[in-house]
Amino acid sequence: MTSTRVVRRVAIAGTGGIARQHAAAIQANAGRARLVAVADVDAAQLEAFRAEHDAAAGYTDLGELLDREQPDLVCIATPPALHADLSIRCLEAGAWVLCEKPLVASLAELDRIADAERATGRHCASVFQWRFGSAGQHLKGLIERGELGRPLVGLCQTTWFRDQAYYEKPWRGRWESEVGGATMGHGIHAMDLFLWLLGEWEDVSAMTGTLDRDIEVEDASVAIVRFAGGALGSVVNSVLSPHEETFVRLDFQRATVEVRALYHYTNAHWTFTPAPGPGAPAWQVPADVSSSHAAQLAALLDSMDRDTPPAAGTADVRSTFEFLSSLYRSAVEGRSVRRGEIAPGDPFYRHVAGTLATGTAVP
Secondary structure, rough: OOOOOOOEEEEOOOOOOOHHHHHHHHOOEEOOEEEEEEEEEOOOHHHHHHHHHHOOEEEEEEEHHHHHHHOEEEEOOOOOOHHHHHHHHHHHHHEEEEEOOOOOOOOOHHHHHHHHHHHHHHOOOOOOOOOHHHHHHHHHHHOOOOOOOOEEEEEEEEEEOOOHHHHHHHHHHHHHHHHHHHHHOOHHHHHHHHHHOOOOEEEEEEEEEOOOOOOOOOOOEEEEEOOOOOEEEEEEEEEEEEEEEEEEEEEEEEEEEEEEEEOOOOHEEEEEEEEOOOOOOOOOOOOOOOOHHHHHHHHHHHHHHOOOOOOOEEEHHHHHHHHHHHHHHHHHHHOEOOOOOOOOHHHHHOOOOOHHOOOOOOO
């Protein structure tokens, strides 16, 4: 099939802080995408956003926007609890969707979106922009070609700082509206990159805690994970860490690869240490593309042109959300959780944090 590039009509649902990243991504892809409308239930916030982005029409009702503007793509930038329902609504209106993290609050919601995709022929992608930087893409290729040997050990660390004032927004810090804490809302990007690079995982053992913030959700978590190929990994997530950093380290038979950054990376954030001995692999990234919303949007537009499922689509990210549910389950039940344990009807299928979120005993 010959791909055809067209200028896609794009709308943004939600005009909070993260919406500016989506607007910048659309502008970075000018010639392929054009912002035509924005929606927000907060009229004052909506108008302030429109003042920054001249031509975009404004709506306080997303349904009206979808009916009148008929966008090709909707970027969803609302609080997390709304993501699944709004994604489905946009798919049913004929639009593709690029939704902020976390895409869903549960595997049940992920399956609902997948059902809507099959029914409409449209596709939904989760914002997991760390997959789309040039260094991450290059490393994925080296791994798939076996150039680094087998993965052996991995470290994944999201140690950020969010003070109590951060949680003053009424939807933050609550299971019902924010869905999760340091794990689901902050560490999710690095964990998704970690899992995407190291492949299928087999089991996870974890602990979570609310150690210092006055919130319902966890402000820290730690986990140990075993991968199908035998590699072992450790994961740390925190919003209590004054020295903020996102750090991923992967030790292969033939090299160690590391990235130290905060919210995004460029090639300069990566280091490559070959193992001693002859024939060490080279680290030569052919481009320098930041791990940005713009990079992921460009890839999504390519998928729209080809009419093929996008990278970081529903099937592609299921492993990550199953890992998150299993991490929370392990923390609640005090045992290792194997992949595949969580099925329809399970409380951890209905909400990523299961009984931790509902406050009920494990059946």
